[in-house]
Amino acid sequence: MYxxxxxxxxxxxxxxxxxxxxxxxxxxxxxxxxxxxDTGLALIERVRPDIVLTDVMMPTLDGIRMSRDVRERFPxxxxxxxxxxxxxxxxxxxxxxxxxxxxxxxxxxxELQKVIEGIVLDLGAREKERQxxxxxxxxxxxxxxxxxxxFLMSLIQDGVAGEEELRERAAFLNLALPFAAPYLVLAITIxxxxxxxxxxxxxxxQLLSYSLLNIVQExxxxxxxxxxxxxxxxxxxxxxxxxDDRLQEEGLPDPEATxxxxxxxxxxxxxxxxxxxxxxxxGERAEHIGLLPASYRHAREAADQKWYMGKxxxxxxxxxxxxxxxPIRFDARQSERLLSGLxxxxxxxxxxxxxxxxxxxxxxxxxxxxxxxxxxLQMIALAGRLLLELNLLTRDKEEEEARALDGLLKLETMAxxxxxxxxxxxxxxxxIQDKRSGRSSNxxxxxxxxxxxxYAKNLSIAEIAGSVYLSQTYVSLLFKQxxxxxxxxxxxxxxxxxxxxxxxDPRIKLYEVCELVGYTDPSYFGKLFKKMTGLTPSAYRDQx
Numbered sequence: 001m002y003x004x005x006x007x008x009x010x011x012x013x014x015x016x017x018x019x020x021x022x023x024x025x026x027x028x029x030x031x032x033x034x035x036x037x038d039t040g041l042a043l044i045e046r047v048r049p050d051i052v053l054t055d056v057m058m059p060t061l062d063g064i065r066m067s068r069d070v071r072e073r074f075p076x077x078x079x080x081x082x083x084x085x086x087x088x089x090x091x092x093x094x095x096x097x098x099x100x101x102x103x104x105x106x107x108x109x110x111e112l113q114k115v116i117e118g119i120v121l122d123l124g125a126r127e128k129e130r131q132x133x134x135x136x137x138x139x140x141x142x143x144x145x146x147x148x149x150x151f152l153m154s155l156i157q158d159g160v161a162g163e164e165e166l167r168e169r170a171a172f173l174n175l176a177l178p179f180a181a182p183y184l185v186l187a188i189t190i191x192x193x194x195x196x197x198x199x200x201x202x203x204x205x206q207l208l209s210y211s212l213l214n215i216v217q218e219x220x221x222x223x224x225x226x227x228x229x230x231x232x233x234x235x236x237x238x239x240x241x242x243x244d245d246r247l248q249e250e251g252l253p254d255p256e257a258t259x260x261x262x263x264x265x266x267x268x269x270x271x272x273x274x275x276x277x278x279x280x281x282x283g284e285r286a287e288h289i290g291l292l293p294a295s296y297r298h299a300r301e302a303a304d305q306k307w308y309m310g311k312x313x314x315x316x317x318x319x320x321x322x323x324x325x326x327p328i329r330f331d332a333r334q335s336e337r338l339l340s341g342l343x344x345x346x347x348x349x350x351x352x353x354x355x356x357x358x359x360x361x362x363x364x365x366x367x368x369x370x371x372x373x374x375x376x377l378q379m380i381a382l383a384g385r386l387l388l389e390l391n392l393l394t395r396d397k398e399e400e401e402a403r404a405l406d407g408l409l410k411l412e413t414m415a416x417x418x419x420x421x422x423x424x425x426x427x428x429x430x431x432i433q434d435k436r437s438g439r440s441s442n443x444x445x446x447x448x449x450x451x452x453x454x455y456a457k458n459l460s461i462a463e464i465a466g467s468v469y470l471s472q473t474y475v476s477l478l479f480k481q482x483x484x485x486x487x488x489x490x491x492x493x494x495x496x497x498x499x500x501x502x503x504x505d506p507r508i509k510l511y512e513v514c515e516l517v518g519y520t521d522p523s524y525f526g527k528l529f530k531k532m533t534g535l536t537p538s539a540y541r542d543q544x
Contacts, residue, residue: 002123003031003047007040007054007063008082013105017053017082021112026120037061044070049077050123051100051116056083064093071097076126078119082107148173149230155289156185156238156296166289176226178242183292184259185283186239187299188216188266190276191311193235194410208274212237215269223262238296239266243285256285263314277312279303284317307369308362308414330357330375335382338425342386345433347426354425358418372414376421380404383428392435396481427474434478443468444482447475448490455494456518461487495519496532503541510537 004023008014014033023030031047034040036058044052052070054063067079079097084105100122101115151173163179170177190196197205209231216239220227226242241262243255263280270278281303283295302315309315334357341350357379361372384401387393404424411417434443450467451459464487465472479487495517502513511522514537519525529537 001027001029002050002120004028004051004053005032005034005040005043005047005049006030007034007037007043007052007058007066009035009055009058011035013055013082017107020107020109021116026116028116028120037063037066041066041069044074044077048074051119052077052079054079054081056081064097067097067099078123080115080119144173148175148228151175152228152230152238152240153232155240155292156232157293159290159293175228177228177240177289178226179289181226181288182243183286183289183295184241184243184256185286185292185295185299186241186263186266187232187281187283187296187303188212188229188237188239188270189279189281189303189306190235191279191306191412192277192410196276197235208276211274212270212276215273216266219262219266219269223258238299240292260314260316267312267314271312279306279311280314281305282314282316304369306413307372310413310415330361330378335378338379338382339386342383342425342429342432343390345429347429350425350429351422354418354422358414362414369414372417373408373411376408376417377405379421380408380424383425387428387432390432390435392432394481396477397431400477423471423473426471427477430470430474431478443470443475443478447479447487451487451491451494455491455498456516458518458520459491492528492532496529499525499529499537500533500540503537504544506541510541513537 006014006017008017014035018030018033028051031049032043034043037054038061040052040054040058041061052067054067056063058066063081063083067081070077070079078100080100081102082105083102100119103111103115151169152175166177167179197208200208213229213231216229216237220229220239220241224241227240229237229239232238241259243259260282263282267278267280270276281299281301283297283299283302286292286295298317302317305315306313334353338350338353338357341353344350357375358372361368361375380401384393384397387397404420408417408420411420446468447464450464461472461476465475468475470478476487479485479490483490485493499513499517502508502516503510508516514520514522514525517525519528526536529535529540533540535543
């Protein structure tokens with residue numbers, strides 16, 4: 001509702017105007033009346049009306065002088081003059097105080113209604129504009145973190161266009177960025193991002209990102225007068241650290257060493273609180289804010305070197321060895337030797353060939369991981385071609401090859417890739433040997449016997465595979481192909497059958513049955529037993 005006050009020295013006019021129009025029809029409430037300019041001014045100051053309907057000629061303080069004061073103190077208030085004096089001087093005075101309108105006495109209802117309708121429309125438009133500005137302010141406030149992130153990203157990508165513009169944008173975004181101070185850039189990358197982020201819902205991803213940013217920013221704020229961290233892209237965060245003079249004033253003799261220690265503290269705290277492994281690349285010193293893109297490139301290159309330095313490291317460019325100057329590739333001669341090793345079915349020979357291939361590749365620093373990954377893909381494809389030539393390429397092997405090619409592309413370090421390719425090719429080597437020797441059935445029989453003898457233990461696939469001196473990947477695939485069930489499914493079946501035997505003896509308590517068949521959690525055992533038999537352990541015992 002809009003508020004209206006009526007000011008006139010004649011009681012009859014004040015009373016008549018109060019009832020002359022049904023103010024509620026226009027969304028207006030009469031907030032008060034006054035009999036002269038002095039009392040009217042006090043009333044206006046108290047109720048802050050939207051509309052003032054005032055006489056021009058009044059004792060003590062007339063409407064024109066009162067309105068000048070109102071206009072100065074409350075410029076949004078709409079003023080309508082009412083006067084019985086048809087005088088051009090009063091009209092000029094009304095225009096000088098920017099009155100909304102001027103009505104002569106005696107007041108006509110239709111004229112007053114028309115004036116009020118116009119004022120209400122104007123007030124509504126003003127209110128709509130004010131609300132729109134308020135909404136825009138709220139949206140701007142909500143989008144401020146995104147605007148800051150976008151601005152900081154531009155600093156490491158495009159550099160500084162103009163110092164004055166940079167200062168204005170930084171001030172608008174409330175960012176304290178020293179412009180002449182040197183900087184260090186940290187590139188913080190999450191190790192194994194596809195594994196860490198792949199299975200999470202979007203809400204959990206955002207929560208993880210928010211938590212990581214908070215941890216890093218708190219550590220920066222604790223040590224530095226100026227520094228910010230932001231998410232640059234998925235699984236990569238960038239920290240801009242100012243080497244401010246105050247670091248030396250606070251007694252730190254080597255600010256760069258201090259910031260390197262900060263990077264190590266970031267790594268350790270992310271590991272501690274979020275259980276995440278991160279690799280942090282440290283860029284070279286940027287002498288001023290305009291050189292941040294070069295420092296970021298160095299930081300990113302350093303972080304990329306985890307392919308041979310390993311994960312969960314803080315890596316600086318000066319800590320890297322130069323390595324081989326030119327590319328070393330997996331060539332045709334090596335392909336033939338590797339094929340020969342696979343065909344032989346001798347794992348030790350295969351391992352020797354792989355070592356001769358990977359050892360020189362490990363010394364390629366520039367684009368090294370690209371060469372190694374490409375070589376790994378070639379080796380997997382080479383094994384597939386060999387199986388095809390030997391008429392051993394089954395549908396399961398085709399699917400296994402597809403999974404291997406996809407999995408290799410997700411690996412991040414030289415050691416991981418070397419181990420992955422070795423395990424895969426060793427499995428192929430054993431597969432070829434088994435098919436030649438008819439040994440598969442013996443492996444399955446031995447595996448089943450080992451499970452039958454050791455089901456009460458906390459068995460793992462690695463332990464079972466070790467009993468037949470084969471890799472766990474190969475044993476798992478072979479067992480599934482030959483029996484139609486996984487090793488864990490077979491182990492579970494053996495344990496449940498043994499549990500049935502034990503449950504027939506009422507002297508053995510239910511929790512003892514659980515432990516005797518290799519389970520430590522009675523609740524889990526009960527759920528598993530019911531899933532396999534349709535009955536709980538106690539119900540099964542009661543039926544015996």
